[in-house]
Amino acid sequence: MSGLLNYTAGNSFLHRLNPVVKLVCAFLICASCFVTGKIAGTLIIIAVNLGLSLAAGIFIRSVRILLALVKLSIVLFLVQVFFIREGDIILSLPFNIFITKEGLVFSLLFVLRLVSATLPLSIILSVTRMNDISASLTRTFGISYKYAFALTTAMRFIPVFSTEMAGIMEAQKARGIEFDTKNFLKKIKLLVPLAAPLLISSVRRIEGGAISAELRGFNFRTRNSGWKRYPFRPADLGALLFCCLLIAGAVVY
Numbered sequence: 001m002s003g004l005l006n007y008t009a010g011n012s013f014l015h016r017l018n019p020v021v022k023l024v025c026a027f028l029i030c031a032s033c034f035v036t037g038k039i040a041g042t043l044i045i046i047a048v049n050l051g052l053s054l055a056a057g058i059f060i061r062s063v064r065i066l067l068a069l070v071k072l073s074i075v076l077f078l079v080q081v082f083f084i085r086e087g088d089i090i091l092s093l094p095f096n097i098f099i100t101k102e103g104l105v106f107s108l109l110f111v112l113r114l115v116s117a118t119l120p121l122s123i124i125l126s127v128t129r130m131n132d133i134s135a136s137l138t139r140t141f142g143i144s145y146k147y148a149f150a151l152t153t154a155m156r157f158i159p160v161f162s163t164e165m166a167g168i169m170e171a172q173k174a175r176g177i178e179f180d181t182k183n184f185l186k187k188i189k190l191l192v193p194l195a196a197p198l199l200i201s202s203v204r205r206i207e208g209g210a211i212s213a214e215l216r217g218f219n220f221r222t223r224n225s226g227w228k229r230y231p232f233r234p235a236d237l238g239a240l241l242f243c244c245l246l247i248a249g250a251v252v253y
Contacts, residue, residue: 007126035250042109069115085103130152
């Protein structure tokens with residue numbers, strides 16, 4: 001999942017869309033998966049996401065993210081399905097544990113919504129530069145550049161911190177620490193001490209970034225400081241129309 005927010009260069013239809021339109025489309029696709037109450041509807045939305053990733057040339061990355069989400073979804077599914085006790089019992093287990101029809105449907109819909117709501121964000125961030133997102137938000141909505149920059153910087157540092165954590169773990173493995181243990185509590189106990197070096201390195205990196213931004217005149221930047229323009233084209237209208245039809249179909253279905 002470390003590559004979730006990494007930009008992938010390209011010249012596809014999605015790459016050329018206005019950054020604001022991409023964000024709105026991602027929001028509409030995410031909303032559509034929560035609007036529909038059918039399992040088939042969420043499966044269709046997942047298929048649409050995979051189709052968009054194929055068109056953008058990031059299909060392999062989307063499949064990897066999907067597989068990672070499936071692993072998490074299995075855990076969440078098991079937690080949900082055993083705690084919902086309303087409805088007709090379809091499977092009875094020892095120790096008064098049983099699975100109901102309502103619990104099965106709700107748990108499956110819950111994890112499918114998690115997957116279908118995560119994929120649009122990963123796709124949009126894979127085909128859009130963070131600088132374009134912050135600049136377009138500032139120009140289109142008049143949002144202060146400081147807030148837009150803070151948002152995009154927070155997203156940009158997630159994979160950086162993930163890589164930093166992986167490096168710290170590799171250093172600890174070289175010292176004989178076994179992170180491959182299957183004991184969950186023991187693994188948590190081994191990971192907690194790593195928070196200190198990760199925090200220290202993160203503060204240093206953030207401080208260096210702040211100094212660099214000030215030297216580039218960050219505090220003097222205004223809405224019209226950027227040289228790049230983000231015009232709205234017919235393709236942007238078509239993308240918005242498609243997403244509106246998708247969410248309307250989710251409501252009707």
